[in-house]
Amino acid sequence: MNLTGKKVTLHDMSLRDGMHAKQHQISLDEMVAIATALDDAGMPLIEVTHGDGLGGTSVNYGFPAHSDEEYFSAVIPKMKNAKISALLLPGIGTVDHLKMAHDHGVSTIRIATHCTEADVSEQHIGMAAKMGLDTVGFLMMAHKVNTEQLLEQAKLMESYGANCIYCTDSAGYMLPDEVTEKIGALRSELNTATELGFHGHHNLGMGIANSLAAIEAGANRIDGSVAGLGAGAGNTPLEVFVAVLHRMGVDDGIDLYKIMDVAEDLVVPMMDQVIRIDRDALTLGYAGVYSSFLLFAQRAAQKYGLQARDILVELGRRGTVGGQEDMIEDLALTMSKGQ
Amino acid sequence: MSKKLRAAIIGPGNIGTDLLMKAMRSDWIEPVWMVGIEESEGIRRARDFGMKVSTTGVDGLVPHILEDDIRIAFDATSAYVHAENSRKVNELGVIMIDLTPAAIGPFCVPPVNLQQHAKHLEMNVNMVTCGGQATIPMVAAVSQVQPVAYGEIVATVASKSIGPGTRKNIDEFTRTTSAGIEQVGGAKAGKAIIVVNPAEPPLMMRDTIHCLTESEPDQAAITASVHEMVAKVQKYVPGYKLVNGPIFDGNRVTIFMEVQGLGDFLPKYAGNLDIMTAAGLRTAELFAEEAASGAIQLPTRG
Numbered sequence: 001m002n003l004t005g006k007k008v009t010l011h012d013m014s015l016r017d018g019m020h021a022k023q024h025q026i027s028l029d030e031m032v033a034i035a036t037a038l039d040d041a042g043m044p045l046i047e048v049t050h051g052d053g054l055g056g057t058s059v060n061y062g063f064p065a066h067s068d069e070e071y072f073s074a075v076i077p078k079m080k081n082a083k084i085s086a087l088l089l090p091g092i093g094t095v096d097h098l099k100m101a102h103d104h105g106v107s108t109i110r111i112a113t114h115c116t117e118a119d120v121s122e123q124h125i126g127m128a129a130k131m132g133l134d135t136v137g138f139l140m141m142a143h144k145v146n147t148e149q150l151l152e153q154a155k156l157m158e159s160y161g162a163n164c165i166y167c168t169d170s171a172g173y174m175l176p177d178e179v180t181e182k183i184g185a186l187r188s189e190l191n192t193a194t195e196l197g198f199h200g201h202h203n204l205g206m207g208i209a210n211s212l213a214a215i216e217a218g219a220n221r222i223d224g225s226v227a228g229l230g231a232g233a234g235n236t237p238l239e240v241f242v243a244v245l246h247r248m249g250v251d252d253g254i255d256l257y258k259i260m261d262v263a264e265d266l267v268v269p270m271m272d273q274v275i276r277i278d279r280d281a282l283t284l285g286y287a288g289v290y291s292s293f294l295l296f297a298q299r300a301a302q303k304y305g306l307q308a309r310d311i312l313v314e315l316g317r318r319g320t321v322g323g324q325e326d327m328i329e330d331l332a333l334t335m336s337k338g339q
Numbered sequence: 340m341s342k343k344l345r346a347a348i349i350g351p352g353n354i355g356t357d358l359l360m361k362a363m364r365s366d367w368i369e370p371v372w373m374v375g376i377e378e379s380e381g382i383r384r385a386r387d388f389g390m391k392v393s394t395t396g397v398d399g400l401v402p403h404i405l406e407d408d409i410r411i412a413f414d415a416t417s418a419y420v421h422a423e424n425s426r427k428v429n430e431l432g433v434i435m436i437d438l439t440p441a442a443i444g445p446f447c448v449p450p451v452n453l454q455q456h457a458k459h460l461e462m463n464v465n466m467v468t469c470g471g472q473a474t475i476p477m478v479a480a481v482s483q484v485q486p487v488a489y490g491e492i493v494a495t496v497a498s499k500s501i502g503p504g505t506r507k508n509i510d511e512f513t514r515t516t517s518a519g520i521e522q523v524g525g526a527k528a529g530k531a532i533i534v535v536n537p538a539e540p541p542l543m544m545r546d547t548i549h550c551l552t553e554s555e556p557d558q559a560a561i562t563a564s565v566h567e568m569v570a571k572v573q574k575y576v577p578g579y580k581l582v583n584g585p586i587f588d589g590n591r592v593t594i595f596m597e598v599q600g601l602g603d604f605l606p607k608y609a610g611n612l613d614i615m616t617a618a619g620l621r622t623a624e625l626f627a628e629e630a631a632s633g634a635i636q637l638p639t640r641g
Contacts, residue, residue, distance in 0.1 A: 058530055059491050059549040059591060091533040094510040116498060116537040119506045144537075319538030326493040326547035330595040333583040 001216055004249035009221045011045040011197070012038055012238060014267055015071075016087055018229035019051035020292040021275060024064035028074045034266050035075045038226065039082040041258035043238075045108060045221075047085045048075050051231070051292060052323070053112065054086055054101060055093030060326050068097070072104035083107045087138070089323060090120045095127050102131050110166070111157075112138035114321045115145050118153040122160045129161030136197065137162035140322050143173040143288055147185045154186055164195035164221060169210065170322055172203030172232055172281075173288040176213035187218030197221035200236045202228055203285025205277060207236030208244055215250065227263035229271065232291030233281035239263045280308045287316035296325050300332035311335065344627040344637075345408050347372035347400055347433075349424055350415035351381025351392075353502075354438060357604040358413055358616040359385060365620060367627035371407055374400050397424045404431045410630075410637060411623045414439055415616075417504055418511070429462050432638030434626055436619050437465040440511045448472060448523045449621045450571035451479040456622075457629045460636070464622060467519040468512050469611035470494030470531060470546065472618045473579070477548040477594050478524030480568035481585075484560045488590075489551040490526030492516065495534040497541035500609035509533065526550065544598040544610035545582070552590045561585055561592055575621040576614050577601065 015031055035046050048071050050056035050064050057063055066074075068086070076084050085108035086101045098109060109128040111121045121137065128135040137157025142150055154165045167182050179198065186196050198214035200207040200223065211222045224241050228234030239259045245252050277285075280298060284291055289312050297315070301308040311332055320327055346362060348355045351373050362370040373385030374393045382392050391407070393399030403409070412428045413436045414421050421441035428435055437444060444463030447456055448471065456464050466472065474492035481487055494516075505512060513531045520529025536542050565585050572579040578599030585594045600606065600613030629635040 058532065059489075059551065059593075060493050060532060060547070090509050091513065091535065094513055096510075114535065114537065117506075117535045119503070120509045120535060122507055123510060319536065319542070321534065321536050321538075323493075323532070323534040324495055324536070326595075327495070327545070329586075329593070330545075330547065330583050333586070333595070 001212060003212065003215055005251070006215055007220065007251045008215055008245070009044050010238060010242070010252050010254060011047065011085065011221055011223045012043050013047055013223050013225040013235045014227065014229040016047035016049045016051060017225055017231055017235050019064065020231035020295070021229055021234065022270070022272060023295065024051055024062045026065060028066055028070065030270055031071055032074050032078055034226070034262065035082070036078050037258070037262040037266055039079050041262060042254045043082055043259070044253065045085055046082050047087060048072060049086045053089045053093050054097035069100060069104060072101065072106060076105040085110060087112055088124060089113070090124050092323065095124060098124055098127060102133060108134040108136060110136040110138045111162070112140050112168070115139045115142045115150060115153060118156040121157060125157060125160035125162050129163070134164070135162050136164040136166060138166045138168055138199070140168045140170045141290065142167045142169060142182060143171060143178065147182050150182055151185050151189050154190060158190055158194055163193070164197055165190060166197040166199055167214070168199040169201055170290050171288045172201030172206070172285040172291060174210055175206060176209050179210045179213040180217045183214045183217035183219050195220055197223065199223035201230065201285070201291045202233040202236060203277060203281050203291065208241050211236050211241060212244070226259060227267035228275045229267050230275070230291070232284045232294050233277040234275040280312065283309045283312045287313050289316040290320065290322045292322070293325065293328060296328040300328050304332045304336040306332055306335055341369070342627065342631040343367055343369040344410040344623065344630065345369050345371045346411040346413065346623060347374055347409050348413045348415065349374040349397060351375040351379060351385055352415065353605055354415040354612060354616060356381055356384055357612065358415060358619060359388060359390070360603040361616055361620050363388065365624060367624040368411065368620065371409060372400055372403070397427050401427055401431065404428065404433060405640060408640070409433055411436065411626065413619055413623070425463050432640060435463040436622050437463060438615055438619050440468065440515050441465065442515055446519045446523050447622055448475045448479070448519065449575065449618050449625070450476050450568060451523050453622055453625050457625050457635060466615055466619050466622070467523070468516045469496070469615050470512065470533060471516045471519040472614045473544065473546045473596060473598050473611065474548050475519050475524045476568045476572050477565060477596065478520050478526050478550060480564040481550040481552065481561055481592055482525030484557055484564050486553040487526040487550045488553045489528045490520045490524050491530040491532070491549045492520065493532045493534065493547040494611065495536055495542070495545045496611045497544070497608050498535050498537035499541050500544070500611055501535060541606070541608040543608050546596040546598065548594040548596070550592045552592060556587055556590060556592050558587050565594060575617045578607070578610055579614070
């Protein structure tokens with residue numbers, strides 16, 4: 001694979017996807033310390049939001065330590081070069097949240113839908129684009145559809161005003177060939193000015209391989225997370241990815257030693273559990289299940305005397321999509337009655 | 340004279356047709372008119388069912404309201420045209436049942452506050468949202484026992500059961516449902532989440548209701564209240580089913596529901612649409628029952 005001379009924009013997820021792994025309890029000090037250190041390491045884009053996006057604060061997904069407003073107000077004024085992005089899932093967050101994020105200085109907004117439901121994002125993408133925000137359409141669980149269907153949904157988001165489209169491997173299920181095919185098709189069929197991104201999860205250990213495949217096929221934005229802090233087995237570990245990119249001669253503008261130090265000195269010490277491919281995270285990747293279900297399934301398994309793996313496989317069998325965390329306790333109750 | 344109130348349905352789409360099929364079985368409502376804006380499949384279906392039809396909107400209905408003694412109108416069109424539709428029929432003394440998200444009248448969730456609306460002869464009542472009809476009775480079941488500081492619902496619906504109107508303005512669902520959780524459900528603060536699931540075969544509508552009570556929940560009283568409320572909803576939506584719960588965790592009360600439709604015109608999995616049409620019809624029926632018993636006086640006509 002020859003990626004020499006390519007330019008990519010890396011996008012850190014540790015303070016948003018990492019919120020899942022931290023049950024949304026990252027403190028303001030931790031947010032500021034990590035974001036500042038990432039900024040200093042040259043990270044161009046850092047996502048800061050409740051794990052389930054703007055408005056995610058809930059019984060269902062978890063109440064965070066602080067509101068998104070508080071996190072933005074603490075982090076954004078401290079940034080020298082890095083821009084801050086926010087995630088929004090229509091059905092959870094609304095255009096009111098979008099306006100709030102814009103007012104607080106968020107410059108990139110990512111509107112996320114399940115990979116077949118792009119048309120629920122029209123009002124949010126439309127408004128973000130009208131506000132002049134860097135507007136991203138984020139198609140989640142992209143392994144659930146074929147390339148043609150994904151392209152159709154991507155075109156919808158593009159038509160609403162998104163200037164960048166993501167192929168999002170929410171379950172960490174994809175293998176590199178699938179990434180190549182999907183990103184390649186998006187690259188050849190979407191407007192040449194539309195940027196492409198890839199968001200991976202490391203549940204099958206493919207985060208780095210998939211991200212490289214995405215770059216080769218035409219993606220120029222890659223999500224990852226410093227020390228991998230994210231849902232499931234985490235996102236593509238950024239410090240590792242940066243080292244690989246540097247060996248391959250890809251220009252990412254990141255200082256490798258500095259990002260290694262952020263991972264080692266700041267992020268790893270604040271982890272509640274080691275982010276690794278344990279059997280439950282592996283099950284997510286193997287069965288194609290939404291990564292943030294992991295901790296919910298583990299808690300429900302403990303409460304109702306079940307195996308998290310069994311719950312996760314059943315969630316996959318039932319075709320659950322991102323956001324259906326409420327299904328986990330319901331299913332665990334039903335499964336425990338059947339025992 | 341028949342005790343039945345004569346009705347017009349505005350909007351011959353899937354919802355309007357399903358409502359028509361339910362209304363034709365009603366002991367209290369007699370559907371007479373179907374109103375569309377053009378010749379369409381829905382208009383043809385209504386004609387086949389023996390309805391009078393307008394293909395020129397509510398303006399085509401208005402001249403016939405008095406001679407056909409239309410007392411109830413159901414609006415199954417869109418929020419954009421509802422206010423005008425409502426004004427035109429209200430002027431002639433027709434009670435409007437609003438199945439759109441316009442919500443210009445008070446919210447109506449039959450087992451919780453319909454009696455009160457009937458008593459005051461509200462001339463326009465709004466049926467909130469599908470998620471609201473499925474979940475607000477449960478929030479109310481808890482808040483009738485003890486104060487609820489916060490009510491949150493998650494409605495998961497089959498992708499095939501939500502149309503382009505809802506998709507274009509999904510925020511309207513979350514906003515309107517949250518408001519209903521507070522105003523009708525009785526929670527001090529409300530939040531609504533909707534998840535659209537494309538699984539095949541389509542999944543049944545499912546709803547999770549979380550209430551945070553102000554003080555420690557009275558488990559026995561809440562459980563009894565929930566079961567009683569489920570039975571009330573089942574009278575007009577037989578497929579309204581308590582799957583699990585109520586479960587208690589500290590001050591959290593959680594209830595898991597599933598809603599299967601009757602499968603009149605809409606498929607059975609679309610319990611979210613069925614509960615809207617069924618609740619709309621139930622609302623009209625109560626107005627009819629109250630008018631027949633003399634409890635309320637309908638606007639006088641010459």
